[in-house]
Amino acid sequence: MSSNVCPGTTCSVCGFRSEVFQTLSTDQLEQLTRRKSIRAARKGDIIAKQGSQIMGFIFLRTGLAKLTRLNAEGRQQIVGIATPNDFVGLLSVFSSDSYHFSIIALEDSEYCCVDLELVKELVVKEGKFAMSLLEKISRVSDLLLQNRLNIDLLQLRGRVAYIICYFANEVYRQRSFNLPISRREIAELIDMRVENVVRILSEFRRDGIITIEGTAINILKPEKLRWIKEHG
Amino acid sequence: MSSNVCPGTTCSVCGFRSEVFQTLSTDQLEQLTRRKSIRAARKGDIIAKQGSQIMGFIFLRTGLAKLTRLNAEGRQQIVGIATPNDFVGLLSVFSSDSYHFSIIALEDSEYCCVDLELVKELVVKEGKFAMSLLEKISRVSDLLLQNRLNIDLLQLRGRVAYIICYFANEVYRQRSFNLPISRREIAELIDMRVENVVRILSEFRRDGIITIEGTAINILKPEKLRWIKEHG
DNA sequence: CGCGGCTTTGATGTTCATCAAGTAAAGTGG
DNA sequence: CCACTTTACTTGATGAACATCAAAGCCGCG
Numbered sequence: 304m305s306s307n308v309c310p311g312t313t314c315s316v317c318g319f320r321s322e323v324f325q326t327l328s329t330d331q332l333e334q335l336t337r338r339k340s341i342r343a344a345r346k347g348d349i350i351a352k353q354g355s356q357i358m359g360f361i362f363l364r365t366g367l368a369k370l371t372r373l374n375a376e377g378r379q380q381i382v383g384i385a386t387p388n389d390f391v392g393l394l395s396v397f398s399s400d401s402y403h404f405s406i407i408a409l410e411d412s413e414y415c416c417v418d419l420e421l422v423k424e425l426v427v428k429e430g431k432f433a434m435s436l437l438e439k440i441s442r443v444s445d446l447l448l449q450n451r452l453n454i455d456l457l458q459l460r461g462r463v464a465y466i467i468c469y470f471a472n473e474v475y476r477q478r479s480f481n482l483p484i485s486r487r488e489i490a491e492l493i494d495m496r497v498e499n500v501v502r503i504l505s506e507f508r509r510d511g512i513i514t515i516e517g518t519a520i521n522i523l524k525p526e527k528l529r530w531i532k533e534h535g
Numbered sequence: 536m537s538s539n540v541c542p543g544t545t546c547s548v549c550g551f552r553s554e555v556f557q558t559l560s561t562d563q564l565e566q567l568t569r570r571k572s573i574r575a576a577r578k579g580d581i582i583a584k585q586g587s588q589i590m591g592f593i594f595l596r597t598g599l600a601k602l603t604r605l606n607a608e609g610r611q612q613i614v615g616i617a618t619p620n621d622f623v624g625l626l627s628v629f630s631s632d633s634y635h636f637s638i639i640a641l642e643d644s645e646y647c648c649v650d651l652e653l654v655k656e657l658v659v660k661e662g663k664f665a666m667s668l669l670e671k672i673s674r675v676s677d678l679l680l681q682n683r684l685n686i687d688l689l690q691l692r693g694r695v696a697y698i699i700c701y702f703a704n705e706v707y708r709q710r711s712f713n714l715p716i717s718r719r720e721i722a723e724l725i726d727m728r729v730e731n732v733v734r735i736l737s738e739f740r741r742d743g744i745i746t747i748e749g750t751a752i753n754i755l756k757p758e759k760l761r762w763i764k765e766h767g
Numbered sequence: 768c769g770c771g772g773c774t775t776t777g778a779t780g781t782t783c784a785t786c787a788a789g790t791a792a793a794g795t796g797g
Numbered sequence: 798c799c800a801c802t803t804t805a806c807t808t809g810a811t812g813a814a815c816a817t818c819a820a821a822g823c824c825g826c827g
Contacts, residue, residue, distance in 0.1 A: 372684065374684070374685065374688055375765060376688065376765065376766065378688055380684060380687070380688060382680075382684060393677075394673040394674075394676055394677040394680070395673075395677060396673070397669045397670050397672075397673040398670060398673035398674040398677050399677070403677065403681070423666065426662060426665055426666050426669065427662030427663055427665070427666055428662055429662070430658060430659030430660055430661070430662060430665060431659055433658055433659070433662065433665035433666070433669070434655065434658050434659055434665070436669070437629045437658065437665070437668070437669060437672070438629050438630060440629075440669070440672075440673070441626040441627075441628070441629035441630035441672070442626075442630040444626055444676055444680070445625075445626040445627060445630050445631070445635065447680065448614075448626070448676070448679065448680055448683070449635070451680070451683055451684070451687070452604065452606070452612060452614060452683070453606065455612070455683070455687065455726050456606055456608065456610055456612060456726065458782075458783090459782080459783070485804095485805070485806090486805075486806065486807095487804095487805075487806095494687050494688065495783080495784090496783080496784060496785080497805090497806080497807095498783095498784080498785085498806095498807080498808085499782095499783065499784080501806065501807055501808085502807085502808080505807075505808085517806095533607055533608065534608065690814070690815090691814075691815070717773070717774090718773075718774065718775095719772095719773075719774095727815085727816090728815080728816060728817080729773090729774080730774095730775080730776085730815095730816080730817085731814095731815070731816080733774065733775055733776085734775085734776080737775075737776085749774095
């Protein structure tokens with residue numbers, strides 16, 4: 304939970320600006336700069352906690368984070384993965400006053416926390432800003448839902464293939480990378496059990512589809528993996 | 536697909552107004568009235584089709600509709616149920632130019648189709664409108680996601696209980712009602728097979744938890760059903 | 768009437784969760 | 798730094814949950 308405030312960077316040079324804040328005036332950007340804080344989170348740090356009051360509009364600048372949720376039964380579930388420039392407060396921000404998910408850093412990350420009241424003020428004052436926010440929020444949330452719907456129809460083999468492809472294609476854009484999450488977390492992400500994640504990964508390795516050593520994954524047969532993710 | 540245009544009603548007396556359009560001026564509401572159409576859909580009619588171009592901002596005035604989706608494999612999936620005052624274009628409206636889901640009437644329904652360009656214009660022009668739209672869109676989408684996440688963690692018995700409770704509590708607000716969807720559609724809604732839906736419904740009946748005859752459901756033991764939905 | 772779609776039940780095999788047990792890796796405290 | 802504990806990973810065996818296949822009844826519709 305220890306998140307350090309970083310030396311301020313002005314919002315006018317922020318990567319997020321090009322996507323959402325592009326429509327704001329220099330003046331408004333300065334206002335934004337004054338009422339935001341950039342923070343650093345170490346791997347494992349809790350950026351926001353499910354159920355706690357929403358303090359600000361949060362988006363990820365660098366790094367990687369998971370959105371998690373504890374259901375009524377006490378079972379942990381990973382709702383999705385946030386990559387740089389995703390806002391992670393998600394829909395809750397505008398429909399509730401408390402976070403519906405926890406946000407936890409998977410890698411050392413930087414995130415920006417903008418005063419929520421200011422964002423709301425800007426929505427009301429600056430129509431174009433409101434519009435681009437709507438677009439961005441829609442895109443991120445829609446993608447989250449699509450991923451989940453896709454996974455729901457797959458059997459376990461297909462789910463594991465899906466998530467490997469996800470990291471390869473959407474996150475790291477490389478055939479070979481280090482899994483940022485544990486076997487347990489993979490299980491929580493695609494609604495299955497640790498043992499079966501392990502078993503299926505071993506199976507993929509045996510079949511020469513991937514190599515995997517610890518967290519290091521290398522995809523040997525992308526076509527085959529894609530086939531499994533689609534038909535498995 | 537045959538949807539008849541209804542005799543115009545002015546937007547100033549629309550049920551949706553109180554939720555989202557409340558902030559618009561009389562003038563703007565008249566503008567809205569001119570650039571919208573109220574349509575009637577009969578049970579089974581397709582209100583919008585997955586993949587087709589988004590023509591307008593659609594919301595349901597009366598009746599009931601399902602949001603469905605055909606995945607890459609050709610398997611049908613029901614994403615959610617829309618009740619009156621839900622906008623059914625959902626997130627796609629602002630993040631894509633084609634519908635990601637089909638919208639199909641489950642009961643005779645009336646829906647309103649507002650010129651999307653006008654809505655976007657109003658978002659830009661009227662900050663308060665933008666804000667209430669953001670809130671509404673967030674609430675509906677968030678709920679959709681929550682429901683799906685809940686269902687994902689349940690076994691089949693729990694899912695069936697969940698969906699019965701859903702209709703009883705959220706849609707009809709009565710312990711006894713007519714299921715608006717077939718057994719097959721229930722299966723598509725909670726990711727299971729028709730046979731198992733039937734089997735579990737019969738089981739609930741045998742155990743005296745519900746009565747069910749055709750589409751007519753009556754919940755006899757709400758507490759027991761709730762227990763199953765939470766622990767099943 | 769006959770056909771097709773929806774519903775229902777039974778039988779069977781597959782997929783998956785659970786239990787158990789063991790290894791490896793990573794903290795923790797003396 | 799080493800014994801100790803904990804946590805992550807891995808494999809096997811077993812039973813429960815579920816999909817699939819098969820068959821029959823029901824109903825509406827041309």
